[in-house]
Amino acid sequence: xxxxxxxxxYGEHKALGARLVDFAGWxxxxxxxxxxxxxxxxxxxxxxxxxxxxxxxxxxxPDAEEAVQRLVTRDVSRLEDGQAGYSAVCYESGGxxxxxxxxxxxxxxxxxVNASNREKDLEHFRSNTQDLDVEVADESDDWxxxxxxGPEAAGLLQxxxxxxLPDLRPxxxxxxxxxxxxxxxxxxGYTGEDGFELYLSPDDAPRVWRELLEAGATPAGLxxxxxxxxxxxxxxxxNELDPETTPLEAGIGFAVHLDKEREFIGQEALRREKxxxxxxxxxxxxxxxxxxxxxxxxxxxxxxxxGHVTSGTLSPTLxxxxxxxxxxxxxxxxxxxVIRERPVEAHTxxxxxxxxxxx
Amino acid sequence: MHVPEELQYTRSHEWVRTEDDTATIxxxxxxxxxxGDVVFVELPEVGATFDAGDSFGTIESVKAVxxxxxxxxGEVVEVNEALNDSPEKVNEDPYGDGWIIKLRVSDEGPxxxxxxxxxxxxxxxxx
Numbered sequence: 001x002x003x004x005x006x007x008x009x010y011g012e013h014k015a016l017g018a019r020l021v022d023f024a025g026w027x028x029x030x031x032x033x034x035x036x037x038x039x040x041x042x043x044x045x046x047x048x049x050x051x052x053x054x055x056x057x058x059x060x061x062p063d064a065e066e067a068v069q070r071l072v073t074r075d076v077s078r079l080e081d082g083q084a085g086y087s088a089v090c091y092e093s094g095g096x097x098x099x100x101x102x103x104x105x106x107x108x109x110x111x112x113v114n115a116s117n118r119e120k121d122l123e124h125f126r127s128n129t130q131d132l133d134v135e136v137a138d139e140s141d142d143w144x145x146x147x148x149x150g151p152e153a154a155g156l157l158q159x160x161x162x163x164x165l166p167d168l169r170p171x172x173x174x175x176x177x178x179x180x181x182x183x184x185x186x187x188x189g190y191t192g193e194d195g196f197e198l199y200l201s202p203d204d205a206p207r208v209w210r211e212l213l214e215a216g217a218t219p220a221g222l223x224x225x226x227x228x229x230x231x232x233x234x235x236x237x238x239n240e241l242d243p244e245t246t247p248l249e250a251g252i253g254f255a256v257h258l259d260k261e262r263e264f265i266g267q268e269a270l271r272r273e274k275x276x277x278x279x280x281x282x283x284x285x286x287x288x289x290x291x292x293x294x295x296x297x298x299x300x301x302x303x304x305x306x307g308h309v310t311s312g313t314l315s316p317t318l319x320x321x322x323x324x325x326x327x328x329x330x331x332x333x334x335x336x337x338v339i340r341e342r343p344v345e346a347h348t349x350x351x352x353x354x355x356x357x358x359x
Numbered sequence: 360m361h362v363p364e365e366l367q368y369t370r371s372h373e374w375v376r377t378e379d380d381t382a383t384i385x386x387x388x389x390x391x392x393x394x395g396d397v398v399f400v401e402l403p404e405v406g407a408t409f410d411a412g413d414s415f416g417t418i419e420s421v422k423a424v425x426x427x428x429x430x431x432x433g434e435v436v437e438v439n440e441a442l443n444d445s446p447e448k449v450n451e452d453p454y455g456d457g458w459i460i461k462l463r464v465s466d467e468g469p470x471x472x473x474x475x476x477x478x479x480x481x482x483x484x485x486x
Contacts, residue, residue, distance in 0.1 A: 019395075035421045036396045223395070223422050290399060292419055314398040314421055340417070340424075 007052035008144045008202035012209050016219055024116035026053040029221040038224035039316040042191050046150035047220035048212050051197075052205065055118035055140040057125060059109040063132035068109045069262040070132075071125055072102055073247060073270070074255050077262070079104040084171045084188060087255050088247035089121065090266025094273055095243040097124050099235060099252065101188060103173060110184075112145075114237045128265060144205030148217060149195030149228075151356075156215050157196055160208075161185065170194075179211040190225060192232025192354055227313050230322065233284060233352030239295055239310045240282060240324055248273055249326065251282040251351070280307060280326045284351040285335070287312075287321035289344040293337040299325050300336045300343060309337060315353060322353050361388040362478050363454055367471035369430045370480060374454060375471060377464070382431050385458040386418065386449060389481050394420040397449040400459060402438040409433065411468030415460060418449065427459065432466030 004027040013020060018029035029050065031038060041047045059067050068076050074087035083104055089097040098117040103110040113121045118140055125136045148157055158165050163176035163185050173186035181204035189195035200208060213219060226236070233251075235241050240250045247256050248270055258271055273279070287293055293312035298305050312323030323346075327335070336343040366374045372390035376383045391397065399419040409415050414426040415435070438460050442448060449457040472480060 030422065031395060034396050227421060290401070292399065292424070294424070316421070 005053070007050055008205045009050040009052060009209055012206055013050065018219070018221060021222075023222055024053065024114075026115060028053060029219075031221040031223045032219045035221070035223035035227060036316045038218060038220035039227050041218035042150045042193055042220055042224060042228055043317055044151065046148060046152040046156050046195075046217045047191075047224065048209065048217040049147040049149065049220050049222075049225055050145075050209070051147050051225075052144040052202070053115035054145050055113040055115060055121065055138070056143050056199075057111045057113060057122060058137045058139050059111065059125075059134055060107070060137065061132075061134040063129075063134045064109055066262065067125075067129040067132050067134040067136070068102060068111065069260070070264055071128060072100065072111075073257065073260075073264055073266065074102065075257040075260040075262075076102055076104060076109070078257075081106050082172055082174060084173055084186060085255070086171075086252075088241070088252060089124065090247065090264070090270070091243060092265055092269060093243075094246040094248075094266045094269030096237070096241040096245055096247055096250070097121060097243070099237055099241055099247075099255075103184075103186070116238060142202070143199050144202045146198040146200070146205065146209060146212070147189055147191075147195065148198065148212060149189045149191040149193045149220075150217075151194060152216070153193070153195040156212070156217060157185075159215060160211060165196075179208045181208050183208070190232075190234060191228035192234070192352065193228075193356055226311075227316055230311050230313055230324070231315050231317055231352065231354035233324070235282075236311060240326070245280070245326065246270060246273060249278050249280050249282065278329050281329055281331075282310070283325055283327055283331070283348045284353060285323055285325060285337070285346045285348050287323065287337060287339075287344055287346050291339040291342070291344055292321045293323040293325075293339060293344075293346070298338045299327055299331075300338060301331060301334075306331050306335065312337075317354050322349075360392070360478070360481065361454070362474045364474045366454065366474065368474065368477035368480075369428065369471065371428045373428060373430065375430060380464050381436065382433065382462045382464050383458050384427075384429060384460050384462065385453055386427070387477070388453050391450050391453045391457070394418065394423060394425065396421045397446045400439075400442040400446050400449065402440075402442065403435050403460065405435050405438060407435045408465075409435070409462070411466050418459075429460075429462060430471060431462060431464045431468045433462035433464040435460055436463050437461040
């Protein structure tokens with residue numbers, strides 16, 4: 001097996017007694033105290049995640065905007081400087097290469113990609129923009145990334161930064177200092193809570209991490225990150241999204257601007273799919289019997305397989321087994337999930353499973 | 360990792376306490392720690408019979424599901440019904456309130472690990 005990569009915070013995780021696992025080739029903390037406790041800390045207070053394994057691609061040059069427009073499904077001409085947007089990246093088939101966040105900065109575009117897709121994405125970005133005057137730099141190793149999430153995140157962070165957080169709206173970002181370290185502070189996240197993602201130098205990351213913990217944040221691992229994002233109805237690449245699934249099918253049509261003037265890769269296929277109807281659709285469901293539906297478990301209606309579970313867990317917030325499934329378009333409100341050969345009743349529910357109360 | 364001296368252990372991380380012809384079975388402190396927050400324990404019916412080495416149920420945490428194995432053969436005489444409502448007992452008290460089933464032993468099976476052998480086994484497995 002190839003040696004696992006480690007983030008700049010590896011030593012911090014070891015010192016905290018984290019359980020470390022192989023995630024996309026990275027040795028990452030899956031939990032510290034326990035998934036439920038960390039999950040609840042994020043829902044009720046503030047949790048701190050190390051997500052430095054995420055990849056960062058930077059597009060520079062006269063054709064940077066044209067390159068990004070060609071590659072992503074969102075119309076990034078509508079983004080202002082200092083604004084970020086969630087987007088899909090597609091193949092010509094409409095199938096999904098990755099889901100990303102695009103940050104529009106005055107002189108370039110920062111595109112944050114999933115760790116598991118970093119090499120594939122960079123290759124896709126470069127090979128499809130060779131005719132343009134753009135440089136696509138892989139800056140993944142130059143950035144550490146911390147996610148501070150939860151209702152107390154803003155108050156806690158404000159004590160460590162001069163950045164004006166009350167004026168920083170969701171999906172906006174600002175360059176500033178956090179605990180004296182130069183940081184790109186972005187009001188984004190993957191938990192369904194208010195929160196921030198902090199891009200900073202790997203050298204500064206351990207100190208800032210420690211200061212945020214001292215200020216009261218609870219360290220949280222990838223286990224809680226998964227239960228949080230699932231309650232919030234957010235997609236995980238490799239589960240809900242993959243090369244055989246389009247963003248329309250996975251329910252992230254809000255990130256696809258089919259009317260975008262600059263043509264993007266996959267636009268034709270997605271337009272056609274929208275006209276002709278989806279081949280499958282993502283639904284949220286609750287399990288009625290005992291057990292947890294997990295990735296790849298079959299979904300059946302009257303004995304016939306009509307899809308599969310993409311993600312499932314016991315929701316710590318709801319105390320209820322929940323999941324997402326890709327199913328045939330005709331499937332309505334009820335089906336069975338086959339949990340280790342045992343069919344268990346389930347019914348669909350509206351997404352997200354959890355929505356925070358806005359103040 | 361807590362490994363009580365007086366119990367016997369398996370390589371699949373169950374513990375067994377034998378009193379007369381009854382064996383009480385649960386999972387070890389190490390196993391509950393590896394699993395994390397336990398959310399379901401699928402128990403067999405009282406009266407069901409198992410051979411040594413059979414899977415008699417499953418235990419599920421937020422992040423994973425594992426089979427439970429009995430190292431002895433016999434008939435289920437009692438299951439820990441309290442786990443239906445409070446599966447977290449397996450995490451909180453794996454050798455006490457978190458016990459899983461009791462079997463009337465008809466086949467003692469191929470044998471067990473002692474506490475010290477089990478500790479050594481876990482250390483080797485981790486390295």
